[in-house]
Amino acid sequence: MEIAAKLSILADAAKYDASCSSSGAKGRKGGPKGLGSTEGTGICHSYTPDGRCVSLLKVLLTNYCIYDCQYCINRRSSDVTRARFKVDELVSLVLDFYRRNYIEGLFLSSGIIRTPDYTMEQLIGVAKTLRREHGFAGYIHLKTIPDASPELLDEAGRWADRLSINVELPTQENLDRLAPEKQLVQITGAMGRMKERIAEAKADAAPRGRLPVFAPAGQSTQMIVGATDATDTTILHTASELYSGPQLRRVYYSGFSPIPDSSAALPLIPTPLIREHRLYQADWLMRFYGFEARELTTAQAPNLELGVDPKTAWALRNRERFPVDVNRAEREDLLRIPGLGTRNVKRILAARKWHRIRLADLARMRVPLRRALPFIVTDDHRPRLLGPDSLDLRDRIAPRGAQTDLFETAFAALHGEL
């Protein structure tokens, strides 16, 4: 098969992996007279350890696979055209694209061929050849295989900037149903080993001020959302454990989209993108705002509200904690105010050392007052108490341009608790 044909198959087969990209971008096509498309496959973007955004060639080494994960287009029983790159072919392709300035790095994943160890050796072969024989200093993200031997995972980390293993589903029960060859303990065990190696390498490199020699950009994973009936509570708890245990840098959420010839065990309709979006917002709250997974949903409503962001939903459920006086509150309480981000909290804390905060100060900081006003007290503002009569509250916190029906449904649900 021609290299171009292989590339077309294997870049397309890699598009279902969201763990390197900003999923949820609005689909846009240039059309016959336009230029570019957000739906194309083959190139994705990622961030290097020093914060640069880089374009990566996103591709599989092969889409042959001996496993039969029901949600995957490349599963053994799937009727798709198969292809496989040889190590040298992929190395030449990466170097060629790099020299033409198309890409700055590589995101490489693979179906499992022969054995996990054999596949891992091939993936390592690409990264090692690029680094050693061609002095390639671009970014490399290698998808690793949890069943591969620890020595191979160790070696993968020597050549890659980032390593990832997809957990795919949040519970073993879910995996048993859709990916019976996969074991959650094996996946988290491999992540735990990588965490130790990353920590050791960081400790070794720190005194010399060098980049660690083992996966300096850490490790990440992906969870598919909506392929099973797992609730957002379950998904967020699993994500929280992955952050606190193996200390993943990122958990990516990928809304399930139906695949051709799919199993009857899978839903027929795609997961709404807004659910994926709300999970990312909740994830952000856990990582940067001090929220715990258990605070973001309730036993009565185990899924995140779709019509309102998770922070506002939490604030409406916990109205006894508001309004918050921005001139006195601790950082942790300021971070809980809807509309206030980490940067603005920092600015408020710095500004109030010199003067008392008024609404005009918040406006200058570009705080979205429409969202924040019902929840804050400033020198010149005190909201009416939030209560069941606060229909005006709905008007004030409704995000501009929100779909009213969605918002009203969410508000009605929350209003019952007010």
Ligand code: SF4
């Ligand atoms: S192991 Fe990976 S490539 Fe193979 S079927 Fe499962 S998800 Fe797909």
